[in-house]
Amino acid sequence: MYQMSQKEYQGLLRIASDQIPFGIYALEKKDYAELRADKCNSVAQLKSLTRQFKAQGYKVYSNGR
Secondary structure, eight states: OOOOOHHHHHHHHHHHHHHOSSEEEEEEETTEEEEEEEEOSSHHHHHHHHHHHHHTTOEEEEEOO
16 A cells, blocks of 8 residues: 555556556545556457446546547
């Protein structure tokens, strides 16, 4: 677990977004955030994975299309 300022976190999100051109790069829930590297092979796979995380209450950050 690592704590950082909101400004640092926004910078990390920008970097993570650049690294994952097609997939999920971060999740958020209340005071918790997780950087991920879920690369997807199709739009259907990305949508399915996004729905799964949203059903668990996460805000999903992803790049697609």
